[in-house]
Amino acid sequence: MLLIHCPYCEEKRPELEFRHAGEAHVARPADIANISDAEFAHYFFYRDNPKGVAYERWRHIHGCGRFFNAARDTISDKFLTTYKAGEPKPELVEAANENKAEAQKGNSAK
């Protein structure tokens, strides 16, 4: 079973206690009442779908109930780190590249 680290409870808990809550770090436009429909649609509907490091919001719904952010590698499905909501986005490109290199090493060994 996948274990996810909750930065508030400070322990790894089973994935069944958590719920995905969308992309993290989506900034609401400052003057949202005066933006165009296209700009609003882009803010409201469009999300990144990266191959590699994705920054996501998660909620420890069957635990403390709090929202937090996670960096997850979409290739390996491994959580690289979790951090409290409001904390800055960690730069983890190198970690993702290491995972990619390990995955390629594993594929070439077959």
Ligand SMILES: [Zn+2]
């Ligand atoms: Zn928690």
